Every structure is written in C-alpha cells, then in structure tokens.
Amino acid sequence: MSNLSFSNFFLKNPFIYWTYQRLVGGDRARRLFVENNVQPIEGEKILDIGCGPGNILDYMPKVDYYGFDIDPNYIEAAKQNYGERGQFICANMDEFIVPDIGTFDKVIATGVIHHLDDSNATKLFKIAEQALKPSGCLITFDGCYIANQNFISQFLLKSDRGKYVRKQPEYEKLAQKFFSQVNATIDETYFRVPYTSIMMDCKKVAN
Template sequence: MSLNFDPRKILSHPVVYTSYQKIVGGYRARKLFVENNVKIKPGQKILDIGCGPGDILEFLPKVDYTGIDLDANYIAQAKKKYGNKGQFKCAGVDGLDLEENHTFDIVISAGVLHHLTDEQCFNLFEIAVKALKPNGRFISFDGCYIPNQNKISAYFLRKDRGQFVRTQPEYERLAKTYFSNVVSTIDESYFFIPYTSIIMDCKNS
C-alpha cells in the first residue's frame, strides 16, 4: 500500500460514501436533521446545496426538490436513484447562477460549510439569500469544535475530509454576514459515533 494512501479519498465514490454513512449513523443523522431541524412541509420548494448522492430524499415528503453538487459522480448516482423525485445539477458554489431567484422556501446545506473556505461560504450564503423567498430559511449541518470536546469526536473531526471545521462562534460569524437572524444548536447524539454537530437555522426577518 502506498504511504501516500488517504482512506478518505475512497469516500468520493457514491456507493462507498453511502455505505460509510449508514455505518457511522449518517442516515440516522439526516433523518433527525430533517425531522427535528428542517421540518419540511409537503409541497415546499427546496434547494439542497451540496446534495451528494441525494440521500436526504429518503426522509423528505413530496416536495419540489433541486439538488446541486460539484461532484459529477454523486450527481450521476442521484439522478439514477432519485431522478423522478427532483432535479439535479452538477455545479459548485463559485459562480453558480440560479435560474429562479427568491422562489425557494428552504435552502439546505448539510455537511458542506466545513469543506469551504470563508470566501466560498460567503458565495454559498449569497446563493442562498438569492434563492430564498422572503422569510425563507437557510439550514446548515456541519461538524464543529467545542470546548472540552470528547477526544474521539475531536479525532473524527480532525480526520474529516472537510479541512475547515470551525467553532460555533466562527460558523455564526460567517452566517451573520448574510443573515440577520442566526440560531445555532450543538448536538452530539445524531451519529452512532462520537461526533459534534452544529445546526444553524438562518433567515432575514
């Protein structure tokens, strides 16, 4: 085995990623995220930024769903598995141009911000603001560093593919650049493994 082998790279394969998520509790975490935090109603228009292979659709009611992701393999898998349940586009947050502004009820970004630089986060927030209806909600879900953190949780965060895991105040600071109302919650129970998550619920009142 090459000394330069990075096991995190295999997660770029959609099937491996989905299997890994099921093992560590990612499916359970998405289900709880949707039920406890997103609270989507049938018929709402949803934009999912960084949708991956679209697995969150397993837990959504019938909605008008658009998922975007930079990884073409993920988008291909999403179209293959969920093509009749939504629209999927291969695109990143840099320079993304939505065809319809201010038409989405909710913008989701699950497991994305900790992969992005501050500038890329600003691009994502700007897209979300343009996409959302008045009083629409942007909701994110990411790994987070906290004081006196469980050592195993901290270890998993350090080994995460995302290189920009932040603290709660750092995530909030970024979001408040674009949203006037930012409420964040720390949770350590969503996954099967010790893992600290931050959920941000943001809107412009």
C-alpha cells in the first residue's frame, strides 16, 4: 500500500481524522474560519457542503444546520455526535437535492473544493447558488498554491488527499460562474504548521 493509499485508508476513520486534524491544527483552523469568515448568527440557516463528521458545529451558535457528505462513516459519526443540532444527509454532488431552494443565509464548504475536479466543483457552486437567499453568501476554505511558497506548506499541499489544489485565480474562475462578487483572502496562519489557505466569500448573482 502506498503512503497516499495508507493515509486515505486511515483518514476515512472519523476518530483518526479528528486526531490528525488536532495534531496539525485543523481544529484551530476550523474555529478561526468560523469566527473570522463565516461569522454565523444564532438562528441563521446554514448548509455545509462536505460536512465530514460535523465537528464544525463545536464553534457555531444555535443555527438551523444542514450538512451533507459522500462518506457514510462521517455522516454516521455526525448523527451520533451532533444529531440534535442539525440534519445530516449522505449524498454526492449529483444525488443531493437542496431542501427549500433559496432559503439559506449561508453555505459553507470547508476543505472540499480541492478534492473536486472542475466538473464536480462546478456542481458545488451550483448547489450553493440554488440554496442561498438573494442576500446570502457562500464561504469556502481550501489549500492554495502561491508564488514563493513555504516548502513545508507546498509539501503538505502536494501530499494532501485532495488532488485538485489550485492557485487563487483558478478557484475564483470556478466561483465566478455562479457568483458576481468573489472576494478571496490568502492566509498562512490558521494551522499550527505552515499551510497556505484561501478563503472565498461569494455573493449571489443579482437577477
């Protein structure tokens, strides 16, 4: 089994995933992403695309939360740990049907787009656009390549399970198919290890 296959196999286990995330500072990065970028307000309706085991709820107030993920192990863990705080659906991009189109205040995608090729990433942005209110926004968080990148950050990105880590303009181009306003921020301090992140705040296209 290759190193990549080995990591893929073990990180599919929710407990090992949580442990790994804590070691590299994924829990810290998730908290900072919620505090600085998502800024959820109690009572907001939020759709989490690629919700994983749902532990982003640790950093959120009481919201009307919907999460979906392709991995049944993660969804089962999410239901067990956060079933009283949200609704969780196991589905891929083709299967997922947006509940109550046009009613969500925010859609989030945390560490998801760099796992998707352009075709599936386009489906993600389309789902988000359908779900959001006219005043709503999509907030994303992914790894990103930049010029003169720290070699540790570059190594971690190349070793990532996600095979579609992009540069900033490539992420923006995907988002701009469905959102007229895309504001991207690059940050290298969210994790405990050197890691370059891109956060995008995407507003709906005006009718």
